[in-house]
Amino acid sequence: MVATLLHEIPLQGGDVTDGVVRVGDTVRRPASSSTPAVHALLRHLEAAGFAGAPRVVGMDELGRQILTYLPGTTGLRLESVTDEALGCLGVLLREYHDATVGFPLTSKGWEGGSNDDRAPEVIGHCDLTPANVIFQASRPYAMIDFDLARPTTRLFDIVTTLRHWAPIADPVDRPPLLRNLDVGARLRLFCDAYGVEPRDRRRLIELARFRFHRSYAVMRTRATAGGNWAKMWAGGAGERIRRAVVWLDAHEEELHAHLV
Incomplete structure (x- = not known):
């Protein structure tokens, strides 16, 4: 101690x-x-x-x-939503995934959450929001808050990250700095920087939709226990997920074209 x-x-x-x-x-x-x-x-x-x-x-x-303690800034700022910053984040996530290779992929001991049905490949961070990425000199260099980390596929963690950074969301729910960006172009930029394989790019939109449905169910269940999950649910988290699914359905062909 x-x-x-x-x-x-x-x-x-x-x-x-x-x-x-x-x-x-x-x-x-x-x-x-x-x-x-x-x-x-x-x-x-x-x-x-x-x-x-x-x-x-x-x-x-x-x-x-x-x-x-890792010095730097978190959250959305002008410098954190640039194409350069997004590309660097893709590289950072790839380096992290590669570094987890060799770590046991057991499901025991981790916080539960939504997941891919495919066999786990890495330990995903699974919560790489703007609050959990640290920037220095306009570049993301570190990630924090691994409380929701768990065995998953690379693509599931990529989709979870892009949910916040592309962002895959209805424009009414996006932060102002991300509201008018070209989401399809940002999906491709991130995938290029990470090195996402063609087969996974073809599956990305499908998995994003799957994740939304799973996340809705998980968050609704957790909200019944009270605490901050209940506050998030009461604050409209479920409605935001539903709107994101509708937006994704409406723009699926356009986003898929950017990826393939």
Whole structure:
């Protein structure tokens, strides 16, 4: 155990985890049932030489995780929605996936969530929202908050990422900086940067629709337990998913043309 002697600075930006604070050059996060699996993954990433994730320091006297603090900015800014930034994010996600190769793909110990029905290939981050990507000098260089990580396919994690960054959403639900972008062009740009294979590009729209339906069911179930999931659901998360499906159906041919 490591004692907490320094001033705590609350860190905000995520939708689910409360109680995340900065203490000096570390971050303290509440522990959960998935913490042992997440720590094992982070140690694997460190051993693999992947620099884009926090390092595990240990646990403090309050039972919280202690992780290294990664400097930079999160969230959407002008510099974070450029084509260059999106391409760099595609490279970062590819490097992360490649670094997880060799880590056991067991389903035990992880937080549950929506998923692909195909056999897992990697440990996906599965929550690479703008709040969980760290930028320096207008480039994404690291990812944080691995609480929802789990075994999945590469394409499922790509679709989950593009949901927020393309974004695959009805324009009324997009952040202002992303509202008028060419979604199809951004899908292709990200896939080019990642190196998505042609067979997966042909399946991307289908899997995005599948993910929306699965995510709707998972979020609705979690909302019944209360807490932040209930707040997100009450705030219209289900309606936003439904609108995204309608928008995707209406623009499927156009988006598919960009990909293939």
